[in-house]
Amino acid sequence: MSNFWVILFHTYISKLKTKSFIITTLVTLVIIVGLTNLNTIMETFTKDEKGTNIAVIDETATLIQPLQEQLKIVNEEIKLTNYEKTEEAAEKDVEEGNYEGLLLLKFNEENLPVATFKANTVADTTLSQELRNGLQQIKTQLAANQINLTQEQLGKLYEPVPFESIALAENAKTEEELNQARGLVYVLLFFIYFAVIMYASMIAMEVATEKSSRVMEILISSVSPVKQMFAKILGIALLSLTQMVLLIGVGYYSVKHNMDSLEGGFFSFFGFGDVPLATIVYALIFFLLGYFLYATLAAFLGSLVSRIEDVQQMITPMTLLVVAGFMIAMFGLGQPETPFIQITSYIPFFTPMLMFMRVGMLTLPVWEPLLGIVILLITIILLAIFGARVYKGGVLMYGKSNSFKDIKKALQLTKKD
């Protein structure tokens, strides 16, 4: 087995066995499973509750019945009880927890309902909102009656305008599709963002650790620094793929498994119902390319420092580039077609996120993402050639070295003269 593979698998396996890797992976898995099972989990918690009991003191004696009927449509759990005793007694009952809240109903001078809602806390806005909505309906009906509007006229007044957006371009995504795509792209962008930052800094740390523990000099006397650098980058790439396959696999299975309960819920926003395969494939391609771009950058930045403490400082500019790309992509989610987004998506340091965002959101001609990928590949190759030269000199440099001037110094070391 050649040295390249020895280093690659050593990096992969020793990282795979670290506690931090195992723990992050497990925690993320738990979060994914938790999120996709959110509905089931929430149901098991609410099942035990008997429903929400509200005491009502209805001075009009005519409102409680229609309100209860209104509420039945929205939430069957809310139960209104006509309270016979005084307001003070009712408040005491609420404080003691016999009722969730107290609703005071009366008419104002125009004979329209006025309500006061009292509860121990008003943190649960859903409940008061539901009560208010129900009451709003009753008020509208009463008001309509007062000015002699028929039910029909009322319906006309409140009927929403039929409004439909239709994209004219062929293959363009409908609005519904766009909304779904946005959710998925959003999640995957986040994924790319985190993974690129995490694994690129892992590379920088790894290189700096080998340098600061001085094992580097033995390593580079047996294997060329360039070979070593790429073996390391690929080893970590393998690690990231392992993690990703695990997370996506479990996530996918869990979503499929819970499809019924998720349908129509919070998750329909993310468009997980029918994930377009192309989007996932593009996400993988752009993640890998983005990773290679930033990992190469991180490797040679890491080779310049001699103490682990200086790593963060050294890679901050790189991290900021990733953050900038992510910010632009977030901004672009709302308007992916603006020229600014179009142009920046060809800047190689932003391509992984921006081009992916565009390709996921819009129906682009194939040459656009391809051009982005080609530019990205060329940049990676150039950066790798340059980075390898810096790395070769950088790993031999010791002393207080944490400025970008050291790049020049490192290049000088590798030169013949």
Added chain:
Amino acid sequence: MVLRIEHVTKRFGDFTAVDNLSISIPEKEMFGFLGANGAGKTTTFRMILGLLNPSGGTITWDGKPINYSTSHLIGYLPEERGLYPKLKVKDQIVYLARLRGMQKQDALKELDVWLSRFKVPEYANKKVEELSKGNQQKIQFIAAVIHRPKLLILDEPFSGLDPVNVEQLKEAVLDLKNNGTTIVFSSHRMEHVEEMCEHLCIMHKGSPVVHGSLKEIKRSFGKKNLVIHADFSLEFLMDYPGVMKSKKTTEGIHLQIEGEEVAEKVLKEIVGKGFIRKFEIEEPSLNDIFIEKVGAAYE
């Protein structure tokens, strides 16, 4: 399998680290590099290993340049000690040995032999950070020699070790040499070089000031030490022609003289003046030569 360094120069910007160095080291020899800190020893080693490219001149081994295709034949113990602190000794050695082209099983077998030789077989499953510095150094030495290199480069192998460990390591190095390994090593400890090397080179500010076989160097140095113990005062000898340095001791005097002929004259001078308990001509020590050569270059 001769290691030839020919007219090698290395410049870092304006600074010249190694200046026109030419040395040839025969096979199965032990060659010592001496020099003060910053004399260019480590830079020379890095050039031999191909980690740095010389600004001028060539380095060949067996007529070919040294590069990564020969790395399984070469062992290197860097001056800056270091291993993966979190890795077990066993995993560490196996990894480094595999990078030098060894099979895992062979590396484990060799490791057992070496650990029991250094009387620390229990270290195989310990993490490096749990070991003392001296023991880490032993592990690193094992890492440098486990693949039975033909050419072994040791940068300050004995620094930071206690006398017992120095002896153990010296023995191991001599064994390797007797088994046919060409060894190049550097040290500031003169006595180690004097004791172990046939050939040596004293470097000063990048250039070799003395170079050759130990015997020749001593002979060509010319100057001898003369020790005289006598019952009468020897102070008049301090200004005697041919005496270069002198130091009074409780029992007599230590003189550094230009050559044996001076000793003869001195002997004639003092005979009959009283009882002479000791009259001895000593070869100059490497320490004398080093101080003389490097000190002279300072002036």
